[in-house]
Amino acid sequence: MRVTLEHYLVVSALLFGLGLWIALAKRNAIIILMGVELMLNAVNLALIAFSRFAAMPGGRPPLAGHVFVIFVITVAAAEAAVALALAVAVYRNRATVDIDQINLLKL
């Protein structure tokens, strides 16, 4: 059987949904970050699948999808670094990383 664009897009949608569930339903701030990373990865998969199978609009080169994914990976790594530094800083001030307990601006 053939593997087409729709196969990859369904896998991407599934992974995105799982990442969204992690980001919504978990208590630990670091796990929420992991859910966000999973969502970004699902988006990367969709972008690469489009770059491989579909025509690029506006006369863009077919590797524009790859370039976009490189930038998404870069920004996701930078965001992971800052978010984890934030989590560590929050732990130093509140002694917890449980998001249910970091819901007041007052110390």
Next chain:
Amino acid sequence: MMVLARWWDLRSLANPVHALLDWLRDRFPDWVAYVVSGLIGAAAIGLFLGVAMLLLIWVERRVIARIQIRQGPNRTGPAGILQPVADAIKLMQKEALTPFAGDKWVFWLAPVLLFVPTVLTMGVMPFGEGMVVADLNVGVLFIVAVGSTVPLVIFMAGWASNNKYSLLGAMRTIAMVLSYELPAVISLLSVVVLVGSMQLGEIIRFQREHFVWNVFLLPLPFLIYVTASLAEIGRSPYDIAEAESEIVAGYHTEYSGMKFGLFYAVELANALILGGIFAILFFGGWWTFGLDRIIPGWLLFLVKMLLGYWLFVWARGTVPRLRIDQALKFSWQFLIPIGLLNVLLVALEVAIWAETDAPGVILLPFAVVNWLGAAGLVVGYVRLLRLEGVQAPRPVLLTDQIGIVTRVTGPVGAGAAGD
């Protein structure tokens, strides 16, 4: 071209394999040849690594012994050649302990996963012309990427041991490996920028085309890469975390039996594979100025791999161990700036080469500039950081500490006062 269409011509081992695959493709459906080629590649790598690891244990112990002016193993078999077999039997019959409160699955998985980067790296190395499992277009980056999963596996080993010393050793090793990844990648970048491709076969072809080995063109990246890769595989002088004379053995403290044997064997196999990578990137791989027409290229490549491994063993027996802060400082404050300046120089040269569209002989002045630049960078940077004269003794007056006024010289300098 070296590859002849006769399957018995063993000057390139790809000949029998291709003949077999063509025969299979004629008779059976497509997927049979696909699966068989994968199996042949896997079997070849597995066999090579198995034999290599047995041989390397013997080589290492004998060579280190000779460097330390002693005999080394000489009881088991003639000149101790059966020592690796004895080691393997000893390790296999030991009790494989698992820490009580540790994490069983992760503990078991870590040595297995540590073996994966070694095998994957072997898959992209060309042993001869056309003798490569997968000549990837991003070969060099692939090697860096699979090597970058090693810190994670070390962390798994350290954490699953449920031992705070293991965890501490694992964290130290991770910090060191991550710090030395940067100089390694930067020096590989110099090679890739000069050659213009990340494909390992292409790098060998470049050296063959211009009748030169990359080490003559790029001496400083070679030296930086040797140093950084020694640290990447955690070998002396960077084996602070798991050296034999340390009190706890770092991340493999809690491992016993064949799991520990796997850690040890992987360290040696990694050293051999890195020797192979040096050979490909800097010493022409299987191409040796035309000698590979007489002697099979893969034999020459094996010799170069073993010479690279011997370099590692020599470093282990000679250079004293670095402390973790000394090691990290060396990477961040010395190797990375020098590596970056070298990349700048190489990029400038490649731009000049491309713009003027000069013939290949322009590599000769480039080589001269690179050697002078390497010497100048190292000496100049050492002077800049005032690193020289650290061990020079200076006179010290003993005063009212012990009541005598004497003039002595003490080994104090910039390095001793908690530097």
Next chain:
Amino acid sequence: MEGFGVVSAFWVLSAVAVVSALGIIVSRNLLHAVLWLILTFVALAGLFITLTADFVAVAQVLVYAGAVGVLVVFAIMLTPSSARTNAETRFFGPGLLVAAAFSTVLAYVALATDWPVVARDAFQTTAQEIGSLLVTRYVLAFELASLVLIVAMVGAIVLVRGGRTVPEEQVEAAAPAESEPEQRQEQTTAVQVH
């Protein structure tokens, strides 16, 4: 995309990716969740290879599995061991509904749309072409990405180190005076050994 190897690789890798993502949700221990996440990253890198995006696949392994994975693990090590459970909030059920609805809508859109599919050959030399695109057509985004990385690096260091309060400064002012007799002792012991 008909070859036996590619099709079987796609199904196996997709299954591994989805099961690993489920493993993040289901595992009770935070560090096990991180390991499942890294397996997801590696499975996705494999899926990129089935799409012949070799450079992006290798970059994914290098950055995500090699660097972001280690980053998350270090951050977990810096937080208390009592908080290392993988518990859920009270939005477990509603979160599941929202996520399921969202991914159903996405999958439906993916299946129902008539994508302008072009029969293209597999990519051969993505690395060189991505490189040339990055410095010709997308050079502005390239420079801005490097700026983002610098800012993130400096910001992360400041966040983790920052917030020295006054008592700490007094402690640091007292420290050099404390280390002087230590230095003299170091010298004498060094000389005595000598």
